[in-house]
Amino acid sequence: MVGGRPLTGHLDIWFKHLIVSGGGRKIEKAGDMMAGWKDLPMELLLRILSLLDDQTVIVASGVCTSWREALCLGLTKLSLSWCKYHMNSLVQSLAPKFVKLQVLSLRQNHRSQLEDGSVEIIAGYCHDLRDLDLSKSLKLSDSSLFVLAHGCPRLTKLNISGCEGFSDSALAYLTTHCKNLKTLNLCGCVRAATDRALQALSCNCSKLQYLNLGWCERVSDAGVTSLAAGCLDIRALNLCGCVQITDESVIALANGCLHLGSLGLYYCKNITDRAMYSLANSRLKRKRGLWQDSSCEQDGLVNLNISQCTALTAVAVQAVCDSFPGLHTCLGRNSLIISGCLNLTSVHCYCAIQTHQASNIVSADHAY
Numbered sequence: 001m002v003g004g005r006p007l008t009g010h011l012d013i014w015f016k017h018l019i020v021s022g023g024g025r026k027i028e029k030a031g032d033m034m035a036g037w038k039d040l041p042m043e044l045l046l047r048i049l050s051l052l053d054d055q056t057v058i059v060a061s062g063v064c065t066s067w068r069e070a071l072c073l074g075l076t077k078l079s080l081s082w083c084k085y086h087m088n089s090l091v092q093s094l095a096p097k098f099v100k101l102q103v104l105s106l107r108q109n110h111r112s113q114l115e116d117g118s119v120e121i122i123a124g125y126c127h128d129l130r131d132l133d134l135s136k137s138l139k140l141s142d143s144s145l146f147v148l149a150h151g152c153p154r155l156t157k158l159n160i161s162g163c164e165g166f167s168d169s170a171l172a173y174l175t176t177h178c179k180n181l182k183t184l185n186l187c188g189c190v191r192a193a194t195d196r197a198l199q200a201l202s203c204n205c206s207k208l209q210y211l212n213l214g215w216c217e218r219v220s221d222a223g224v225t226s227l228a229a230g231c232l233d234i235r236a237l238n239l240c241g242c243v244q245i246t247d248e249s250v251i252a253l254a255n256g257c258l259h260l261g262s263l264g265l266y267y268c269k270n271i272t273d274r275a276m277y278s279l280a281n282s283r284l285k286r287k288r289g290l291w292q293d294s295s296c297e298q299d300g301l302v303n304l305n306i307s308q309c310t311a312l313t314a315v316a317v318q319a320v321c322d323s324f325p326g327l328h329t330c331l332g333r334n335s336l337i338i339s340g341c342l343n344l345t346s347v348h349c350y351c352a353i354q355t356h357q358a359s360n361i362v363s364a365d366h367a368y
Contacts, residue, residue: 046074054079058090061097072097079105081133087113095121102128107159108136119144123151131157135185138163142170149177156180161187161212168192172200181205187214187238195223202230209233214264215241224249228256235259240266240305250275254282261326262303266337271309273316279304280316283323302326305337306344314346321349328352 040048045067049057057078061071075098083090087106091114104126106114114137122129129152134140140163148155155178160166171192175181184201186193193216201208208231213219219242227234228249234257239245245268253260255278263279265271283300301324306312317338321327327336330352338344 042070042074045070049075055082058094061094068097073100076100076128077103079107081105081107081109083113084110085113088115088118091118092121095125099125100128101126103131104129105133106137107133108138112136112138115139116141116143116147120147123147127151128154130154133159134163135159136162138165141165142167145170145174149174153177154180156207157183159183159185160189160192161185163189164191166192168194168197171197175200175204179204180207182207183210184208185212186216187212188216190216190218194218195220195226198223199226202226206230207233209235209259211236212238213242214238217241217243220244221246221248221252225252228252232256233259236262236303238262238264239268240264242268243270246270247272247275247278251278254278261301263301264303264305265309266305267308269308269310271306272311273313276312276316276320280319280323300324300326303335306341307337308340310341310343312341312344314344317344317347321347325350 049060049071052060057071057075061068078094078098078101080087080090080094087108091106095118104122108114114134116139119134119140120143122132124147132148132152132155134144137144137160142165145160145166158178158181166189168191171186171189175197181201184205186197193213195218198219199222201211211227211231211234219239221244224239224242224245225248229252234253237253237257237260239249247270250263250265250271251274253263254275279301301320304320304324304327306317317336321329321336328334328349328351329336329338329347330349333351336347336349338347
């Protein structure tokens, strides 16, 4: 790059070196030879650009009209999370060009830059968006969610973790238009993630599978039980730090969400043995055929975080571990997380017990 313009002369030289026959000789027939790098077939160009990083792709879009048009039609995935400065200007420049984007990451890794005006432009041009990451965008307000609701109704994955400016009313409004949401990250969204918002999700987003409510302290049993009643396909739910929830939330999830495979309850100190037994019994009910829906066959819980749930006893947690073979306490496969619960140190999965027994046998053999 010189003076902000591509070195097209160098590109021409490189292109001439590329145009050789299988035997190493230059192609002589005019019909077989392209006039220059600007004439690369769109499919080949997009294949080449797919191997480049996002910054280089953006530079490539300024090489010539044909390259820009190819990218406008073919680019579906872009990340600007690397941008430390001037993200708003970059978004406002690129969004009108890359109208076929389906995946866009604007995560603020360095400092909060993104403003509502940029999101409005995205919503105005990128109507095919399926996956949008706005995490750590502290400057955004409810107006961003309103424009996304109208401009990007095909969203299936949305990450707004750490966006403190959003309210539950704006999130509830979004759910009325983006009804195909499957993954939603609300971690740290204290104002947006409330019982009202969860009730809206329950009513409008029945396809929801992955929901992160970490450290959303306004969430209570009312919201979680509503969610469990309407979003039956939930696969992973993070309730870590949701200090208001009690056993009622876990019982509702155990009874209603038959595909639940991952549950985070870290620091939920109101959870007792009653919740653990409901999880264990839900597995037993499925095995006995008490759930009529044959499509609900699954491996059950494979991740459970009950760290700092100090009211739990080893007997109840062991019952859960025995019911779900995908839960492990063994080294290297630890998916039952019990840190901070000294009274649960005796809980072990089946393979951990087997390993312990095998080591005892080896030790006994060496003794003789």
